[in-house]
Amino acid sequence: MLIGLIRHGLTDWNAVGKIQGHSDIPLNEEGRQQARLLAERLKDESYHWDGLITSSLSRAKETGEIIASALHLPLLEPDDRLRERAYGQVEGMTQVEREKKWGSDWHLLDLGQESDEALQLRGLAFMEAIWSENRDKNLLVVSHGGFLANLYKALYQEKFTERIGNLSLSVLQREDTDWTPLLYNCTRHLQEKSDCNSKG
Numbered sequence: 001m002l003i004g005l006i007r008h009g010l011t012d013w014n015a016v017g018k019i020q021g022h023s024d025i026p027l028n029e030e031g032r033q034q035a036r037l038l039a040e041r042l043k044d045e046s047y048h049w050d051g052l053i054t055s056s057l058s059r060a061k062e063t064g065e066i067i068a069s070a071l072h073l074p075l076l077e078p079d080d081r082l083r084e085r086a087y088g089q090v091e092g093m094t095q096v097e098r099e100k101k102w103g104s105d106w107h108l109l110d111l112g113q114e115s116d117e118a119l120q121l122r123g124l125a126f127m128e129a130i131w132s133e134n135r136d137k138n139l140l141v142v143s144h145g146g147f148l149a150n151l152y153k154a155l156y157q158e159k160f161t162e163r164i165g166n167l168s169l170s171v172l173q174r175e176d177t178d179w180t181p182l183l184y185n186c187t188r189h190l191q192e193k194s195d196c197n198s199k200g
Helices: 012-016 029-044 058-071 095-102 116-133 145-156
Strands: 002-007 051-054 139-143 169-174 179-186
Touching: 002 058, 002 145, 029 058, 051 058, 058 139, 116 145, 145 169, 145 179
Parallel strands: 002 139, 051 139
Antiparallel strands: 002 169, 169 179
C-alpha cells in the first residue's frame, strides 16, 4: 500500500504567518494554483492512486477536490483525525503578536493547544485505520503542516525535521508492519529546481 501525504495549499493566513489550527480558513488563489500544479505532476508520474481523503477543514478539502477532479479520483469521506493541531487562544495570531502577548516560550504555556502526544496518537490511529481498511489501495491524503510534522516524528523520531511546505508531497509504502518513506516533503512541482529527498 502507498499513501501520498500532501499539505494543503496556501491561505491568506499562511502568507502572513498567522497560526490557523482549527480555524477554517479557505485557500487563496495561489493555493488553488499550487493544487493544480501538483495534480499535473501526479498525472505524469508512475504511481497509481485509487482515491483521495482529506481533513474536514475547507483548505484541505478544496485542495483535495482540485487534485481528485484533475486525476478523476473518488473523494472519500473527510476524516477529522487529519485536522490541524488545535491551537486554542493562539489561533489567528502572527509570531510577533504571540511573542508580544506571551513571550518567546508561548508554546510551552497552556493556551488551549493540543499536545504533541495527542496529535501523534491521532495521526498513528489514522494510519493504522487506513491500512487495515484499504490494504489493496493506494491513497492520497491531504492534511496540514503541523499534523504531518508530528506524524513523521511519531513514525521516524528525529529523522525528518524540515518544515513541511504548502502542497508538498511525501510518499510512504507499507508492506508488513512499517511505513517506509519513498519521498519526503517534495515541492518540485512548484519550482524549477528540484526540492525532493527521495528515499527509495
